[in-house]
Amino acid sequence: MRISALPFLFVFSLWLSLPLPLHAQPPEKIYHTSLLRDGLITAGGVTMAVTGSLLLTNKDRLTEADLASINPDQVNKFDRWAAGNYSKKAQDASDIPFYTSFALPLLFLADQNARPHAPDIYFLYAQTVSLAGGLYALTAGLTNRKRPNVYATHAPVEERLHKYATNSFFAGHTAATASATFFTAKVFHDLHPNSPWRPVVWTAAAAVPATVGYLRLKAGKHFLSDNLIGYAVGASIGILVPELHKNNHETSWRLVPSSEAAAGDYLQGVALTKRF
DSSP states (O other): OOOOSHHHHHHHHHHHHOOOOOOSSOOOOSBOOOHHHHHHHHHHHHHHHHHHHHHHHTSOOOOHHHHHTOOGGGSOTTTGGGTTOOOHHHHHHHHHHHHHHTTGGGGGGGOTTTGGGHHHHHHHHHHHHHHHHHHHHHHHHHOOBOOGGGGOTTSOHHHHTOTTTTBOSSOHHHHHHHHHHHHHHHHHHHHOTTOTTHHHHHHHHHHHHHHHHHHHHHHTSOOHHHHHHHHHHHHHHHHHHHHTTBTTOSSOEEEEEEEEEETTEEEEEEEEEEOO
């Protein structure tokens, strides 16, 4: 997965440009957002993405000597069956639901229940995208797991020696897609508590990233464990970001910006806290 700030910048620009709805009595807000706090959280996600991108850029690339010394037995038993997968057709097909998923929250612009809450919804979506992208980039930048297609002797050498050949953990396409689809389903769930379409929306939200994961597995871009973890990370972010910002939330769980000292440097990110 290539890290790009375009989805985040697009959503953030859309949020800034949305007109405030005119109502005699403003509707009760579903989500509570803070420009400072949530802006810092979103910036933390972007910071993680930038840091991860720098780590990815500076990774040592595989060589032909590396290819000559590897074999599928080096892969754990759970994932070994996928070592050697390669399909350019599946790789290209995976991009269709992946890129399409980013536009799904735009459907709320046609939803009368959502329009009064649109600034909060798209602010939270920007936060969701930044956190999902940031966690992927930082994790992939700090790990060196070879993709399944590196073990594919029938794959083109340029694919096996690609600069992203050691970015298998975890599945970025799957995580990003899950974050977008589950965010959309969660917001729909909150906006329409009595809708009979809720099960359909949640089923679709689960099926789209699962399809992306299957195609990435078939393409030789990720192992099954990479996809399972990517799916879990993306779905969790997509659900938790709006859930933790709901008004009248029964618990005091909150996402807050955080920074910690490590080896003389300060690392910026986010933390999940609970007030007792």
